[in-house]
Every structure is written in C-alpha cells, then in structure tokens.
Amino acid sequence: MPFLTPGLAFLGRGLTYFTVYMGSAYYAITTIASGHGVEVPAWVVIAGAIVAAPVFGRLYVFIRYQRQKRRAAALGARVFPKAVGAWPGNLDILKDSLKNLEIGYPGDGLEKTTDIVGYAFNLDIMYSDLIFTACPEHLKTMLATDFQNYVKGERFQEGMGSVLGTGVFNSDGDMWKFHRSITRPVFTRDRIADFDLFDRHSDQVLVKLKERLREGHAIDFQDLMLRFTIDTATEFLFGNCVHALSAGLPYPPKAAYVPPQQQDPAGRIANEFSAAFLRSQEIISVRERSGWLWPLSEIWEDKTIEPMKVVNAYLEPIIHEAVERRKNTLPNEDKQAEKESEDNQTLLDSLMDATMDPRVLRDEILNIMIAGRDTTAATLTFAVYLLSQHPIVFQRLRSEILEKIGPNRRPSFEDLKELKYLRAVLNETLRLFPVVPFNVRESINEAVWPSPDPSKKPLYVPPGTKTAYSVFVMHRRTDLWGPDAEEYDPDRFLDDRLQKYLVKNSFIFLPFNAGPRICLGQQFAYNEMSFMMIRLLQTFSEFTLDLASGPDEATPPAAWGAAPGRKATEKVWPKMHLTMYANGGLWIKMKESDSV
Ligand code: HEM
Numbered sequence: 001m002p003f004l005t006p007g008l009a010f011l012g013r014g015l016t017y018f019t020v021y022m023g024s025a026y027y028a029i030t031t032i033a034s035g036h037g038v039e040v041p042a043w044v045v046i047a048g049a050i051v052a053a054p055v056f057g058r059l060y061v062f063i064r065y066q067r068q069k070r071r072a073a074a075l076g077a078r079v080f081p082k083a084v085g086a087w088p089g090n091l092d093i094l095k096d097s098l099k100n101l102e103i104g105y106p107g108d109g110l111e112k113t114t115d116i117v118g119y120a121f122n123l124d125i126m127y128s129d130l131i132f133t134a135c136p137e138h139l140k141t142m143l144a145t146d147f148q149n150y151v152k153g154e155r156f157q158e159g160m161g162s163v164l165g166t167g168v169f170n171s172d173g174d175m176w177k178f179h180r181s182i183t184r185p186v187f188t189r190d191r192i193a194d195f196d197l198f199d200r201h202s203d204q205v206l207v208k209l210k211e212r213l214r215e216g217h218a219i220d221f222q223d224l225m226l227r228f229t230i231d232t233a234t235e236f237l238f239g240n241c242v243h244a245l246s247a248g249l250p251y252p253p254k255a256a257y258v259p260p261q262q263q264d265p266a267g268r269i270a271n272e273f274s275a276a277f278l279r280s281q282e283i284i285s286v287r288e289r290s291g292w293l294w295p296l297s298e299i300w301e302d303k304t305i306e307p308m309k310v311v312n313a314y315l316e317p318i319i320h321e322a323v324e325r326r327k328n329t330l331p332n333e334d335k336q337a338e339k340e341s342e343d344n345q346t347l348l349d350s351l352m353d354a355t356m357d358p359r360v361l362r363d364e365i366l367n368i369m370i371a372g373r374d375t376t377a378a379t380l381t382f383a384v385y386l387l388s389q390h391p392i393v394f395q396r397l398r399s400e401i402l403e404k405i406g407p408n409r410r411p412s413f414e415d416l417k418e419l420k421y422l423r424a425v426l427n428e429t430l431r432l433f434p435v436v437p438f439n440v441r442e443s444i445n446e447a448v449w450p451s452p453d454p455s456k457k458p459l460y461v462p463p464g465t466k467t468a469y470s471v472f473v474m475h476r477r478t479d480l481w482g483p484d485a486e487e488y489d490p491d492r493f494l495d496d497r498l499q500k501y502l503v504k505n506s507f508i509f510l511p512f513n514a515g516p517r518i519c520l521g522q523q524f525a526y527n528e529m530s531f532m533m534i535r536l537l538q539t540f541s542e543f544t545l546d547l548a549s550g551p552d553e554a555t556p557p558a559a560w561g562a563a564p565g566r567k568a569t570e571k572v573w574p575k576m577h578l579t580m581y582a583n584g585g586l587w588i589k590m591k592e593s594d595s596v
Helices: 006-035 042-074 088-103 111-117 136-145 154-164 173-187 196-214 221-238 265-289 291-298 305-329 333-340 347-354 358-389 391-404 413-418 420-432 471-475 496-503 522-539 558-562 565-569
Strands: 120-122 130-133 438-443 447-449 459-461 466-470 540-545 574-576 580-582 587-592
Touching (some): 006 042, 006 291, 042 459, 111 120, 136 466, 136 471, 154 265, 154 305, 154 358, 154 438, 173 347, 173 358, 196 221, 196 522, 221 305, 221 347, 221 522, 265 291, 265 305, 347 358, 358 391, 358 420, 358 522, 358 580, 358 587, 391 420, 391 540, 413 420, 413 522, 466 471, 522 540, 558 565
Antiparallel strands (some): 120 130, 438 466, 447 459, 574 580
16 A cells, blocks of 8 residues: 555554454453343443453563463573563663664663673563674574574565665565575676776775865765765666766865855765665664654654655666666677676676566665665775774874885785785774664574573574664674773784684674675675775875864764763764764865875
C-alpha cells in the first residue's frame, strides 16, 4: 500500500489486531456468561476487554520469558542479563538513545549497563528483545562461523527500504547473493591497483586545497574528501564521474569576506544531493534506533520522501547515461566485443548484463555510493583530524613518505607495501573511529553464544531476535586492547602490542566487518586512502585545526568537557547515521611544504 504513510500502515495493522482481539474477547465473554445464564451488557464486555489488554500483554511477555529460560536451561545456557531502565518498557533508555544520536558521543548511555553486566546484554526495548554485544566471540559467531543464522531481517529492511531499497546493504538471501556476485568481480587486483584514477582526482584535490588556503581561508576537509571519494567511486564503478570536485568549495561560514561564488549548476546540484543524502540517512538511522515503534513518528508523512526526491534526481542521469550507452553498444558486434572485455566492464555494465530494471539499478548505485563515498571520506577526515592533534605522529609519517617515495613522485601499488607506518596510522584511525560504528543482525533460529565471563554459563539467543553489535565500543575496550585503548597510538599496530592483543584474537578489530559479508571495497579503500594521504603529506608540512572557521555544530558541546575518557578532549564532533562523520565538517589549515 504505497499511498499509506509508515505511521498509518502501522496503525492499520494495530487496528486489525485490536479488532480481532476485541471480537474474540467479546465472543468468549458472552459465550461463557450465557452458558451460566447471565446476560452481560455489551459496554461492560467492551470495557473489560480494553482494561484486560495490557494484562494480556504482560502475561504474553512473562510467558515468553519463562519459555526462553526453559529453552536456555535445556541447552545448558542462561538468558541475557537485561538492561534495567527507570521507565516501563525501558522507554527512558530509548529516549536517551535517540537524544544521544542528536547530541551525544557514539556509545553514550550504554556504559550504564556495561559497567554493571558487561558487554553483552538485552536492551529489552518496549518489551521486545534487543540483544547488544561488543564481544569479539559473538561477532565471530554472527558474522563468520554461524553466518547463515544471522540476516539483516525484515524489520531492518522495512525501516531502511525507502532509502536503501533492496540494495546490497539491505538485502538477504538470493537478492544479496545477486548484488554481491555482480559487485565482487569489479574489485579485481588489476583494477584496484590502477592508480591513474586516484592520481587524476587527488591532483584536483591538491589544486583546490592550495587555491583556497592561499586565499587565507580554512577548508572543510570532510567536504573535500566527500567530493574526492564520490568522483573516484562513480568513475571506478559506473564509468561516469559526477565531477563533484569541479564545483566551488564552501567558504568558512564565519569568514569576514567571501568573494561572490560563481557556482555552476552541476556544483549546486552536487551540494543539494549531499545535504539530501545526509538527511535521508539520518531519518532511517532514527527509525532503526526507535525499535518497532518508529512508524509512529511518521504518521502524516514518510519523512524520506522529500530528501529522496533530490537524491533520485541526482542519480537519474547516471542511470540514464549508462542505459543509453548500453543501447548504443548492443546491436553493434564490434562494440559488443568491447563491452564483453573484462577490463572495460564497470559495475553498472555487469549489472545491466543481468537486469535493466531501473529500480534495481538505482538501489545498487545508491548503496554503493554510501559504501564508496561516505566511508573512505570519513576515515580520511578522522585521520587528518588525529594527525592535526598529534604532530609527532604527523612528522614521523611524513618522514616515512618522504624517505620511501620522495617529495613529488607518484606512489605505486608496490610502494604501499613499504609504508608500514602509514598502514598503522590508517588502522589506528579505523580503530578509534570505525565508520560503521553500530550494526545489527537478526537471528533466524535459536542459538547459544559463549559467555564473556568463562565462570558463567553460555548465553541463549532466542529465534527471530535482533542482535545489535558495536565495533566502536569493542575497539575501545581496555581488556581487549590494553589500558591505553582510548589513546591514539599507531604503534600498537607495529610493536609487541600487536602480538599481545590483535594477533591473539583478530576479531577484536573489525572496521570492515568479517565473514561472507565482509566489505568488498576494503583493498580499494586502503589504496585510495593511502594514495590521498601520501599526496597530502608530500604537499603539506603541517595541519592545524581551525575550529573558529567552522559552523557552531563543528565544535563538540561544552558539556562533553566534564565526561570521562576521550569524549572530554575531542575537538571534533563524531556523529553517526548509518556511518560516522564529523558533524559540521573538519575545518583545517595546512602549511605548504617548502620542497613542493
Ligand atoms: C574505510 C573505508 C570502508 C570501510 C570502513 C567499510 C566498511 C564496511 C562495513 C563495516 C561493511 C559491512 C556492512 C554491513 O554488513 O552491514 C561494508 C560492506 C560493504 N562495503 Fe565497505 N567499507 C569501506 C569502503 C568501501 C568502499 C570504498 C567500497 C566500494 C567502492 C565498499 C563496498 C562495500 C560493499 C559493496 C559492501 C557490502 C557487502 C555485503 O553486504 O555483502 N566499501 N563495508
């Protein structure tokens, strides 16, 4: 029923259940009463049934819990400890979680429960099981060893569907296999090691950067990286660059003088797309956080419709051009042969070999845009932020680059293997700021997970249960990474801490996920990020954060200063929707190196 808003559809379903319940209650009560020769007025029956509804609800929850305890015991396990909120249905936990999405630091609120029961528990929101874990042994089970038993699930797909459609991030079973089989061949070693692509776009980045910095302004590095990654990703995957880098870069919102910008229409559309894409991802991530009640916040409208109009208008020409290209190649045999050449096949070409359904094409493009644009851009943003705060690391990394590659030479694929410290810097960034910080699966069948506390019984996962996990929380656990887990120190990926922690248990570090659903773009992303970092550090000898240039929301809330741990000292605001990003951007100045 596409004309129904999510809220009205939800209420419609609720009304149907309620009508069936009332009808059954009415029938049961009047039958029993007349069996005893008693006549009960209709209004009494109806009032009684309404009053009894919450009682039946609680009874159902109680019986379900007892059944889970029995099954757990039969399997030699125990049920998950529950988060205990102050309000019925743990509504206060839900409220805090939504508030934290707006003004909190990632993971805020969870510590109230982790401090008491550890890193695996049942959040039990609105009497619905929601298991949360930040334990490597559970992630290993879900993502790898018992992969078949954990899907994204229908509830997840319903909330995400109006944005992600049935693309690779939002599908299970055959549809997921289809997307994965089409996407994987694009990432051959030869293709991801072709650095011409990175070279052309990073040159453009450096030109833009220098131009703006020479005007004396700070730049929003995150915005620049989003343009860089979308241009490279669209060219690599669709054979059609969207030229986001050609559009004018934003000036600092508080700049005293801003020259009149001659923004071309393509640039304006690219900027509108960025804003709408961000908004649509925010909406679906609020849905995911809100649990099964989310449709109630969208009674009168599907909030994704407006931003998705802008997003779809942006994607339309990419699809159109690809379809036209295909039409022009099909009848001609020579061109057909060319199309079939493996090297020239883009992701869109391969996809169109399998289907010309515009909806499937759109979904794939949109999902891959999130995968290929936001992730790498955010990691580069956090990498540069951290380097700006750690000049010793910056200088050491720069020395490695200048020593192994020199001040101007274009790096090759082979060079990257020599740059061990660069890889450690990227990994340390991905550890502290994994761009997919929270994720979720749903169990198909019941399962038993190892207990994080070996002195206790294993944990029972009921069938059809949402199982959320956070690599963000796991990556900062002191018991897994050592007492300095919250500190930025790339050496932990090189010195004896590597053996002590990571080699012993590789599942403690999962920025790219694991198992059959592991990120397909991992190697492409490392190459792209390494290339960009090398070019940046060849060109610039200093990074300085310039908070005063950014909008107010780029600075973390003052209240964070009183918090324990990293949160208190953070200079940027890591915020999340589906992926993590620097709220308000990363406003920074860079000093050009004398040797350039
Ligand atoms: C730093 C960069 C990146 C990080 C940290 C990252 C991380 C991830 C993670 C955590 C997932 C799993 C999502 C889930 O299961 O819900 C994923 C999936 C995926 N990533 Fe990446 N990614 C990065 C870059 C890229 C790039 C550049 C591309 C492509 C150009 C890409 C393509 C994909 C695809 C296609 C999937 C879906 C895999 C599936 O469900 O089978 N990623 N990525």
